[in-house]
Amino acid sequence: MYSLNAVSLDINQGQIFGLLGPNGAGKTTLISLLCGLIKPTSGHFSIDDLNYSNHASKIKKIIGVVPQEYALYPTLTARENLHYFGSMYGLKGNHLKDKVIETLDLLGLLKFADKRIDTFSGGMKRRVNLIAGILHNPKVLFLDEPTVGVDVHSKNAIIDYLKFLNQNGTTIIYTSHHLAEAEDFCTNIAILDQGQIYAKGTPKALIDGTENARNLEDVFISLTGKELRDDV
Amino acid sequence: MYKIWMSVVKEFLLLKRDLGGLIILFIMPLVLVITVTLIQDSAFKTISDNKIPILLVDNDNGSVSKSVFENLEKSNLFSVITQIDNKPITEEVAKEAVYKGKFQLAIIIPKNLSIDLQTKIDQNVQNIVSKMGLTETDTSAQAEKPKVIKEKEVKLYFDPAVQMSFKNAVMSSIDKMISQIETKSIYTTFQNQLGEGNVQFEQKSFITFKEIIPRINNKDVLPNSVQHNVPAWTLFAIFFIVIPLSINIVKEKSQGTFVRLLTNPVSNLIVIIGKTITYSIICMIQFYMMVAVAIFLFPHIGLPPLNIEGHLFLMSIVALFSGFAAIGFGILLGTVATTQEQSAPFGATSVLILAAIGGVWVPVFAMPKIMQYIAKSSPMNWGLEAFYDVLLRNVSFVEIIPKISLLFLFFIITTSIALFYDKKKRTV
Numbered sequence: 001m002y003s004l005n006a007v008s009l010d011i012n013q014g015q016i017f018g019l020l021g022p023n024g025a026g027k028t029t030l031i032s033l034l035c036g037l038i039k040p041t042s043g044h045f046s047i048d049d050l051n052y053s054n055h056a057s058k059i060k061k062i063i064g065v066v067p068q069e070y071a072l073y074p075t076l077t078a079r080e081n082l083h084y085f086g087s088m089y090g091l092k093g094n095h096l097k098d099k100v101i102e103t104l105d106l107l108g109l110l111k112f113a114d115k116r117i118d119t120f121s122g123g124m125k126r127r128v129n130l131i132a133g134i135l136h137n138p139k140v141l142f143l144d145e146p147t148v149g150v151d152v153h154s155k156n157a158i159i160d161y162l163k164f165l166n167q168n169g170t171t172i173i174y175t176s177h178h179l180a181e182a183e184d185f186c187t188n189i190a191i192l193d194q195g196q197i198y199a200k201g202t203p204k205a206l207i208d209g210t211e212n213a214r215n216l217e218d219v220f221i222s223l224t225g226k227e228l229r230d231d232v
Numbered sequence: 233m234y235k236i237w238m239s240v241v242k243e244f245l246l247l248k249r250d251l252g253g254l255i256i257l258f259i260m261p262l263v264l265v266i267t268v269t270l271i272q273d274s275a276f277k278t279i280s281d282n283k284i285p286i287l288l289v290d291n292d293n294g295s296v297s298k299s300v301f302e303n304l305e306k307s308n309l310f311s312v313i314t315q316i317d318n319k320p321i322t323e324e325v326a327k328e329a330v331y332k333g334k335f336q337l338a339i340i341i342p343k344n345l346s347i348d349l350q351t352k353i354d355q356n357v358q359n360i361v362s363k364m365g366l367t368e369t370d371t372s373a374q375a376e377k378p379k380v381i382k383e384k385e386v387k388l389y390f391d392p393a394v395q396m397s398f399k400n401a402v403m404s405s406i407d408k409m410i411s412q413i414e415t416k417s418i419y420t421t422f423q424n425q426l427g428e429g430n431v432q433f434e435q436k437s438f439i440t441f442k443e444i445i446p447r448i449n450n451k452d453v454l455p456n457s458v459q460h461n462v463p464a465w466t467l468f469a470i471f472f473i474v475i476p477l478s479i480n481i482v483k484e485k486s487q488g489t490f491v492r493l494l495t496n497p498v499s500n501l502i503v504i505i506g507k508t509i510t511y512s513i514i515c516m517i518q519f520y521m522m523v524a525v526a527i528f529l530f531p532h533i534g535l536p537p538l539n540i541e542g543h544l545f546l547m548s549i550v551a552l553f554s555g556f557a558a559i560g561f562g563i564l565l566g567t568v569a570t571t572q573e574q575s576a577p578f579g580a581t582s583v584l585i586l587a588a589i590g591g592v593w594v595p596v597f598a599m600p601k602i603m604q605y606i607a608k609s610s611p612m613n614w615g616l617e618a619f620y621d622v623l624l625r626n627v628s629f630v631e632i633i634p635k636i637s638l639l640f641l642f643f644i645i646t647t648s649i650a651l652f653y654d655k656k657k658r659t660v
Contacts, residue, residue: 035495057497065495069488073242075249080242087238088496116249132492 003195004029007043011188013139016162016172018186020179020216022224026195027175028068031144034173035065047140061089064138064170068145070125071132074118078109078128081117082135089136096135103131106164107157123154130158134165141165143174147181159185183207183216191223198223235498239506246480247514253476257514258521261469265522266533268465273457273535283311287326287338290314294346296413300339303409310337323387330389337394337402340387349417352381357421386410462526462538463547463619464592467612469522470515470554471583474562477511478575481566500651508559508647515555516548523547546622546629553636553643554615560646561611567650586612614638 004026011017019027032038034045036056045052047059072081082100091099104110107127117125130146143162147155159181166172176182182189183203190200199206203216210219247253288304290297304312315321316329326338388406390399484490493503526538540547562579569575587593589603590612596604607613618635621627 037491037494060495060497063495065492067488067491067495069491071488071492073246073489074487076242076245080245084238084242085492085496088235088493088498090235090497092234 004033004040005195007192007195007197009190009197009200011171011173013171014166014169016166016174016185016187018182018189019173019175019192020177020182020189020220021175021192025192025224027192028144029195030192031142031173031175035063035142036060061136062139064133064136064141066130066133066141066143066146068148070117070129072117072125072128075116077114077116078104078120079113081128082131085132086135091136099135100131103135107131107161121151121154123150126150126154127158130161134170138170140171140173143172145175145177147176147178155181179216179220189216191220193224235502236506236509239503240509243480243507243510247510257473257476258518261466261472261518261522262525264469265462265465266525266529269458269461269526269530269535270533272461284309284336285313286310287316287321287329287335288312288314289321289323289326289338289340291323291343292341292345294344296346296349297341299413300341300406300409303412304339307405309405327389330391333391333393336391336398338389339406340389342384342386345384345386348381348384349414350421351379353414353417353421355379355381357418357425361425458526458530458536458538459624462522463623464616466519466522466551467554467590467615467619468583468587468592469518470551470615471558471561471586471612472580473511473515473518473555473558474565474583475576475579477507477559477562478566478569478579479572480507481563482569482572482575485570486572500654504563504647504651507563508556511559511562512552512555515558516551519548519551519555540623543622543626546632547619549629550615550618550622550632550636553618553639554611556643557611557615557639557646560643560650564646564650564653567654586610589613590616592616611639611642614642 007026007030019030021027029038033040034047036052036059048062050059050062052059073084076084079100082104083096086096086100101110101113104113107130109124109127109131112120112124117128120128126146126149130143133143134141141162146162147158150158162172162174162185174182174186186203188201189203189206191198191206199209199219201209206219207213207215210222213219213222247257286304288297288301290301301312301314304310313321313335316325321338323340326335326340329335330338386406388403390402481490484493494500523538523540523544527540528537531537561582565575565579565582569578589607590596590610591599591607592612596607596613599607614635618632618639621632621635
């Protein structure tokens with residue numbers, strides 16, 4: 001069941017925008033809409049001044065998506081996976097080969113380039129999953145829980161690389177349950193619950209604007225309550 | 233084009249890394265075609281080591297039972313057993329042995345069959361000859377009344393497990409045998425009554441039949457089990473591509489790669505074209521492997537070789553279009569199914585059903601009327617008929633166009649439904 005109501009958001013170029021919310025809040029639905037995975041029944045959105053309903057194909061060329069699942073072929077090697085997904089963005093030849101080598105190296109995976117994905121640890125898979133979404137240097141990068149279930153070293157490598165991408169002009173939109181990570185990483189945040197935006201702003205502004213809040217977690221609890229949000 | 237090429241490369245890499253899948257794709261169809269053709273061929277053969285043992289209980293001990301025994305032995309289909317453990321078989325023993333499946337058939341010749349048959353024929357012939365005034369008629373009141381002869385029954389016991397077609401074939405040949413014995417006896421009796429040994433009746437059949445075998449390139453084309461079975465089971469194997477293909481698509485969905493592809497600037501159509509090309513190549517490799525086995529291996533295992541003289545090109549076209557139909561079905565199944573547990577059993581069962589209605593096991597003409605209509609809607613029937621047209625009926629390309637067009641149309645319709653279904657499903 002997908003449900004988003006009256007969500008209105010402006011995300012500026014160069015931001016690292018965090019979409020935070022409890023389970024079932026609508027974060028993944030919102031990301032799926034923005035990536036073109038599902039179509040809205042009403043409303044509209046545009047990326048880089050391109051309306052999705054008219055320019056889906058153009059938008060897909062300038063966005064990168066890193067889904068929550070590993071979304072890789074387990075029996076193919078890291079290099080084979082990346083060559084394939086890179087080619088789907090129109091990359092080819094030496095440019096593609098060099099880009100794969102460069103990013104694998106940056107994320108510490110070059111020596112495992114020719115190993116099958118099903119032999120990789122969770123952290124290694126997460127890093128390959130990330131590379132598959134950024135080979136074409138997207139203007140906007142969507143990440144759905146990019147650090148879930150990974151070790152500290154892999155998490156740091158991923159966050160550092162995302163910061164590097166952002167410094168080079170990529171706008172990042174990401175969802176996470178790690179509030180401390182989001183507080184440190186994001187330039188802007190929206191807290192989403194029950195399909196609606198409850199608050200948005202910089203992490204500092206949100207903390208300062210909430211009574212007795214010392215960190216983003218306090219803001220989050222204050223806005224969404226302490227009730228368990230199990231969702232099936 | 234580059235995206236399609238890379239999709240094909242990816243599909244082949246995935247297959248290369250899946251040993252089990254490769255065995256299913258290439259080895260199992262070969263095992264299937266060899267096994268089925270061997271079994272079917274033995275059913276066609278009448279070689280001595282292939283005779284079916286049957287029991288004959290002779291309560292008659294006369295000329296008729298002797299004739300039945302000789303005819304059965306001569307038929308080359310049966311080896312007749314009249315004794316078990318050096319003792320003559322009784323009806324009870326025969327019945328039990330057959331019902332327990334030790335033998336498939338027992339024939340019980342009733343007591344006095346020869347004597348009673350001859351008496352009955354004598355009476356009938358005497359009656360006719362008298363009415364024609366050819367012999368003196370005894371008009372005295374003391375004339376002996378003709379003895380009443382009851383009809384005789386030859387009993388047949390069949391193993392309950394034997395198939396109806398086998399039963400019908402056996403009953404028909406025994407019926408024919410008995411009719412011939414009866415006719416021969418009638419002729420002989422007439423001859424004795426009329427000719428006093430001088431008149432000879434021609435007892436040879438006046439009407440005979442001869443099968444006219446089609447000739448292609450001045451050579452007789454004698455259909456055999458291989459010519460029938462190889463196209464049928466090759467088609468069956470080609471359709472089994474539905475299972476690995478649907479599993480491949482379900483896996484793409486479950487491991488998330490399908491979601492990633494949807495976010496890439498590549499249409500679902502490109503992904504499907506990539507899969508279609510890959511699996512079409514696999515279908516053709518399967519086809520050529522099976523044809524090669526039928527041509528080169530079959531003669532070494534006691535089977536006649538497949539004769540494809542001048543037909544390989546048209547057969548390849550039929551195989552390709554059959555492959556398209558199977559791929560379309562696999563794409564649709566993989567798109568609709570959400571788990572491998574749904575797609576694999578459904579794929580296997582539906583291929584079996586399509587084969588059954590398509591005439592792979594039982595010829596369509598032998599099916600009930602309603603099933604014949606249904607058969608006409610089975611892609612496997614279109615493929616099978618196209619193969620038979622090429623291989624056995626020696627038709628030209630133009631004549632197979634309607635059938636291969638139907639196969640291609642099936643591919644287009646199933647693929648379009650899959651694309652439409654996927655698009656609909658993703659709309660909130």
